Amino acid sequence: MYAIEAQNLTYTYGIKTPFEKTAIRDVSVQIPAGEFVGVIGHTGSGKSTLIQHINGLLRPTSGKLLLNGKDIWENPKEIRKVRFSAGLVFQYPEHQLFETTVYKDIAFGPTNMGLSEEEVRLRVEEAAEFTGISSALMDQSPFELSGGQKRRVAIAGVIAMRPEVLILDEPTAGLDPRGRDKILDRLRRYHQAQKNTVLLVSHSMEDVAEYCTSALVMNRGTLFAYDTVENVFCRTEELEQMGLAIPAITQVFHRLAAAGIPVSRNVFTMDAAKQALSAALEGRGRNA
Amino acid sequence: MLNDITLGQYFPGNSPLHKMDPRIKILLTVLFVVSLFLVSDPLFLIAPVIFIGILYLIARIPVRFLLKSLKPLIPILIFTTVLNLFFLPGDVTLFSFWVIQISDKGLLNAILVLIRIVCLIAGSSLLTYTTSPIALTDGIERLLSPLGKLKFPVHDLAMMMSIALRFIPTLIEETEKIMSAQKARGADMETGSLVQRAKALVPILIPLLVSAFRRAEELALAMECRCYRGGEGRTRMKQLKLHLRDLWGSLITVILCGGMIALGFLL
Amino acid sequence: MHESILCVILYISMACPGERILALTEYIHAVNLSFSYQNEPEAPQVLKDVSLSVEKGSFVAVLGHNGSGKSTLAKHMNVILLPSGGSLFVNGMDTSLEEHLWEIRQQVGMVFQNPDNQLVATVVEEDVAFAPENMGVPPEEIRRRVEEALRTVGMWDFRDHAPHRLSGGQKQRIAIAGVLAMHPDCIVLDEPTAMLDPRGRREVLETIHRLNRESGMTVILITHYMDEAAQADRVVVMDSGTVIADGTPKEVFSQVELIRSAGLDVPQTTDLVHWLRTEKGLDLPADCLTVEEAADAVAKLFS
Numbered sequence: 079m080y081a082i083e084a085q086n087l088t089y090t091y092g093i094k095t096p097f098e099k100t101a102i103r104d105v106s107v108q109i110p111a112g113e114f115v116g117v118i119g120h121t122g123s124g125k126s127t128l129i130q131h132i133n134g135l136l137r138p139t140s141g142k143l144l145l146n147g148k149d150i151w152e153n154p155k156e157i158r159k160v161r162f163s164a165g166l167v168f169q170y171p172e173h174q175l176f177e178t179t180v181y182k183d184i185a186f187g188p189t190n191m192g193l194s195e196e197e198v199r200l201r202v203e204e205a206a207e208f209t210g211i212s213s214a215l216m217d218q219s220p221f222e223l224s225g226g227q228k229r230r231v232a233i234a235g236v237i238a239m240r241p242e243v244l245i246l247d248e249p250t251a252g253l254d255p256r257g258r259d260k261i262l263d264r265l266r267r268y269h270q271a272q273k274n275t276v277l278l279v280s281h282s283m284e285d286v287a288e289y290c291t292s293a294l295v296m297n298r299g300t301l302f303a304y305d306t307v308e309n310v311f312c313r314t315e316e317l318e319q320m321g322l323a324i325p326a327i328t329q330v331f332h333r334l335a336a337a338g339i340p341v342s343r344n345v346f347t348m349d350a351a352k353q354a355l356s357a358a359l360e361g362r363g364r365n366a
Numbered sequence: 367m368l369n370d371i372t373l374g375q376y377f378p379g380n381s382p383l384h385k386m387d388p389r390i391k392i393l394l395t396v397l398f399v400v401s402l403f404l405v406s407d408p409l410f411l412i413a414p415v416i417f418i419g420i421l422y423l424i425a426r427i428p429v430r431f432l433l434k435s436l437k438p439l440i441p442i443l444i445f446t447t448v449l450n451l452f453f454l455p456g457d458v459t460l461f462s463f464w465v466i467q468i469s470d471k472g473l474l475n476a477i478l479v480l481i482r483i484v485c486l487i488a489g490s491s492l493l494t495y496t497t498s499p500i501a502l503t504d505g506i507e508r509l510l511s512p513l514g515k516l517k518f519p520v521h522d523l524a525m526m527m528s529i530a531l532r533f534i535p536t537l538i539e540e541t542e543k544i545m546s547a548q549k550a551r552g553a554d555m556e557t558g559s560l561v562q563r564a565k566a567l568v569p570i571l572i573p574l575l576v577s578a579f580r581r582a583e584e585l586a587l588a589m590e591c592r593c594y595r596g597g598e599g600r601t602r603m604k605q606l607k608l609h610l611r612d613l614w615g616s617l618i619t620v621i622l623c624g625g626m627i628a629l630g631f632l633l
Numbered sequence: 634m635h636e637s638i639l640c641v642i643l644y645i646s647m648a649c650p651g652e653r654i655l656a657l658t659e660y661i662h663a664v665n666l667s668f669s670y671q672n673e674p675e676a677p678q679v680l681k682d683v684s685l686s687v688e689k690g691s692f693v694a695v696l697g698h699n700g701s702g703k704s705t706l707a708k709h710m711n712v713i714l715l716p717s718g719g720s721l722f723v724n725g726m727d728t729s730l731e732e733h734l735w736e737i738r739q740q741v742g743m744v745f746q747n748p749d750n751q752l753v754a755t756v757v758e759e760d761v762a763f764a765p766e767n768m769g770v771p772p773e774e775i776r777r778r779v780e781e782a783l784r785t786v787g788m789w790d791f792r793d794h795a796p797h798r799l800s801g802g803q804k805q806r807i808a809i810a811g812v813l814a815m816h817p818d819c820i821v822l823d824e825p826t827a828m829l830d831p832r833g834r835r836e837v838l839e840t841i842h843r844l845n846r847e848s849g850m851t852v853i854l855i856t857h858y859m860d861e862a863a864q865a866d867r868v869v870v871m872d873s874g875t876v877i878a879d880g881t882p883k884e885v886f887s888q889v890e891l892i893r894s895a896g897l898d899v900p901q902t903t904d905l906v907h908w909l910r911t912e913k914g915l916d917l918p919a920d921c922l923t924v925e926e927a928a929d930a931v932a933k934l935f936s
Contacts, residue, residue, distance in 0.1 A: 133550055135546055158554065161552055173573055175573065235551060255896060330928045348904060351905055532797075535795070587713060588750065592764035601765075602762075
């Protein structure tokens, strides 16, 4: 049984209008529970359409989407429950904040679930902890916070529903490096603590290499690959043809390997690069 | 769901009617509408019906478009027709049953009003079908420009209208996004009592307002940076020039409407 | 009377030749520029004593995290904000003098972050015509400028499209065209790519680099992306309202600790070489920026 399973998923926008367009075609993929998946592909590749299916905002034109082995559209009236178990954080989620205090805004989701006040409080505090929202901020208006803080409040609003699958659509878009690192580090900690499935849509191949355990690549509405980060990033030439730039560090190692230096081509993160070079340099010492 | 809103009902095309000067079209529409009301004999309304029919053919606008814009007015049409038909006393009673009496005058008047309203809608819709909202705004601004001398803020009004036109699609898109985002947090907008549903709008309206204000602020700044300082000393890239087709169009419409009005007074 | 004024002007200009040259080659010149949002002594200073000159025709990237003061600096160049202390000159004109306002706004075009919130009209060409219309340019001349500007950014084929149907990168290029139609000497772009996808970013960057190269346009690019800054002639790094580094991309990015302390990224290539230098004590050039440079430097260790 997989956390998320798509079976021949196809979705067509605006059927029977002049704007009819198939956004994703025949996508089949199986994602085991507990993965931290990087979802890659450029605008129009169908990745946004795919993730909106996972929490039931879109209904497949044909094919099925299964969460924990259960077809989410089996009973369309229960679709709200699906949205609680597959939490979706949209792009620029801070634009959805509306409550008078940070606490109330984070509590919106859990309250909609019909939980008791005590349970809501527990979950809000837990979510705030995960996203690094201090208790001092809880009674402030969300509109008075900084950009990075607002975004973390919005993410907390989804985490507070304790979803089994957390999907984030470019959660770092427009943030500066500090804001980006803070969110990604918090997400990694959350994933390690909760051991649930996290899907991270990102344009940054560096971030996917650094934080994710597996990668899902969409291209022109079809699934190009779903595999471990290493296995996906190895297909450098194909990725580059799609206009997806591999990390600069990988490019350096490609050149080194091509120059006959005993290092692997498949180095995708700074830590791996440092280890690989340390080993190679030691080898050089011994040989000399 | 929100995509169904077609703005200003503009039906893009390349017909002579589409190419006519918006100012002339606005003036002629006004003339046409006024003359409709100055005619009191249904016989003379045959001419405008044929005229409108020909114009729709020239503009290549499908009849179902017209029917669509008539649809919301059906209750009013029925109401006025019934009122005229049944309650207008006349010289000759054509039909009588219980308290209902249909007189010759009633029948004539009912037909007259019916044709009048349909022509009115068809005529004014033709203006919005063949004129893009921006051209319409432009035409109104230029027609009203003499009022500017009387300190009437013509330019500002026109600018507000065109900015509204520019941002409506953006805000519709934004509304859809916010709705999806709140749905993903379990907001329930489809069920519940009226009060509950009204309450469910708060999580959508507040972010929408916040964003609209933010956009307005940024847009004002961007406009200032592009040397915007009101209508004074402003020139326009697109100059409206009158063409031969405007002259012909005016001539035909004026003769028709003039004839209708003249006959209406003579008889 | 007139002669005497002329004499004085002549005398001053001869007495300070340096000032005159400065006005000619230094297109933007900030002298001890300070700014705070309230006019109280305790109000937090967003800009502190910034002195900076930008030469005509150069491509300068201003790098800094959110709240470092980089956008505030940009807003002074277009007289959106006025200095609380010190002064800023654009092409020799003091921005604090009211009479220069429109002249400066026409000479320094401004492009903002959100492409949606700076397009005014419902048709692309009408939007590009907006600024020259405001300036009172004659209609035929506007038409010429609009065509020229749209061709420069490669959007001429989209002239009768509605802006809201275009991609982010395309919208941003329309915004650039809208500024170009004023015939400015300089373009200031305030995080123009922050909301774009990689393709849109590439489109916008290619456009502004081409403008700089081919038309000699002075470009000031405000950003927090180090890869965008790395392509500039010169990088100015800001942190807490002051300039903490200023030089060529190589000079600036080789100061790895300083850049990190300012909350910014260094390129992975520079980072790797820096690690080899500091942790491994190896003798490598500190200023490796491109993939080629870094790979060549590391490869030398094995030869």
